[in-house]
Amino acid sequence: MFKKMEYVYTVYKEQSFTKAAEKLYVSQPCLSSAIRKIEEEIGMPLFERRYSAVRPTEIGKAYLETAERIMNLEKDFAARVSDMNRLEQGSITIGGSNYVSSYILPLVVSRFSRDYPKINISLVETSSVELQKKIIDEEIDLVIDSFNEEVKNFEYVPLLNEQILLAVPAACKCNEGLEGYRTTPKEIYLGGITAESLREVFIEKFENEKFILLKSGHNMHHQAVTIFRENHFTPQVSFRMDQLLTSYALAASGNGVCFVTDTMFKYHRFPDEVYLYRVRGSGHRTLSIAGKKNRYVTRAMERFIQVAGETIISPGLGLPCAEAD
Numbered sequence: 001m002f003k004k005m006e007y008v009y010t011v012y013k014e015q016s017f018t019k020a021a022e023k024l025y026v027s028q029p030c031l032s033s034a035i036r037k038i039e040e041e042i043g044m045p046l047f048e049r050r051y052s053a054v055r056p057t058e059i060g061k062a063y064l065e066t067a068e069r070i071m072n073l074e075k076d077f078a079a080r081v082s083d084m085n086r087l088e089q090g091s092i093t094i095g096g097s098n099y100v101s102s103y104i105l106p107l108v109v110s111r112f113s114r115d116y117p118k119i120n121i122s123l124v125e126t127s128s129v130e131l132q133k134k135i136i137d138e139e140i141d142l143v144i145d146s147f148n149e150e151v152k153n154f155e156y157v158p159l160l161n162e163q164i165l166l167a168v169p170a171a172c173k174c175n176e177g178l179e180g181y182r183t184t185p186k187e188i189y190l191g192g193i194t195a196e197s198l199r200e201v202f203i204e205k206f207e208n209e210k211f212i213l214l215k216s217g218h219n220m221h222h223q224a225v226t227i228f229r230e231n232h233f234t235p236q237v238s239f240r241m242d243q244l245l246t247s248y249a250l251a252a253s254g255n256g257v258c259f260v261t262d263t264m265f266k267y268h269r270f271p272d273e274v275y276l277y278r279v280r281g282s283g284h285r286t287l288s289i290a291g292k293k294n295r296y297v298t299r300a301m302e303r304f305i306q307v308a309g310e311t312i313i314s315p316g317l318g319l320p321c322a323e324a325d
Contacts, residue, residue, distance in 0.1 A: 006068040006273040007034050008046060012064055015053040072138060074226065076296040084158055085297045091120040092300045095134060095143040096216070101125040102175045103267050104144055104287070104312070112307045119300050127242070131216045135292050141301050144308065146176075146219040146285045156288040157305055159312050162261040163195035164282040168272040169254045174206055175275055180276050185270040188262055195262035198278040210238035212247045212258040219242055223285060224259050230281040248274075263287070287312075 046060035082090040
């Protein structure tokens with residue numbers, strides 16, 4: 001019975017018999033025949049085949065809703081059985097944005113794998129919007145990210161607060177007269193100064209500079225828009241990027257200014273190519289680990305959450321890059 005549901009569900013997800021057959025490792029005629037038998041048993045078609053993409057009929061939608069519930073129950077049962085093995089085997093899928101995957105996940109995964117070497121870890125790196133969809137669809141177990149607002153069917157465990165900072169090329173003339181307001185990547189990395197201790201500077205000081213922003217859908221885009229709105233400030237925008245690291249690289253190369261977080265500089269050593277400012281209204285954002293509400297939490301998921309918290313708050317986790325004093 002489960003195999004039949006898997007056939008129908010895969011056709012729905014792929015919107016194509018051909019693609020579904022490839023994913024299921026069966027021939028297309030075999031898959032089509034299996035679907036027809038199910039439709040004959042029900043007495044109604046499950047899919048409308050006159051469109052370029054296969055679409056479910058009304059009865060097909062009802063079948064899929066039932067199939068999803070049953071498959072999720074099957075997943076929960078398998079997860080409970082895995083728990084009985086005392087973490088001697090099993091798997092977990094973790095999602096993160098490019099930023100999280102670059103700075104946070106490697107540290108957590110390294111520590112978790114050391115403690116539980118027999119648990120297989122899969123990593124998914126994509127945008128915040130896609131990560132939320134994958135949590136809802138149970139394609140991933142947990143996600144580490146910053147969220148613009150809490151999703152009602154998510155459960156969150158806060159990991160740390162991040163200070164939003166403005167990265168400005170060190171050679172930029174706008175830095176003149178702002179010596180008492182800024183810090184450098186090296187000072188944050190070495191712990192000589194905290195971002196929270198910086199005096200706030202008005203964003204108008206950078207009104208002649210071009211801003212490098214992340215595209216809509218990223219949390220840092222939301223943070224930037226909030227800062228601009230609170231300061232009644234209209235920026236000159238030169239680039240809209242998909243990744244925070246790319247934005248920072250452009251700023252460090254003198255192509256504009258961009259918003260970053262202090263976390264970037266706590267765990268990795270960067271050359272002092274920029275000055276970092278805490279602009280008025282920037283505030284904090286919370287990095288959390290989240291999962292789908294009411295889903296069974298496996299021992300592997302539970303331990304990963306615990307390890308994530310322990311890893312992030314532990315001292316001495318910096319991973320030095322090539323130093324450039």
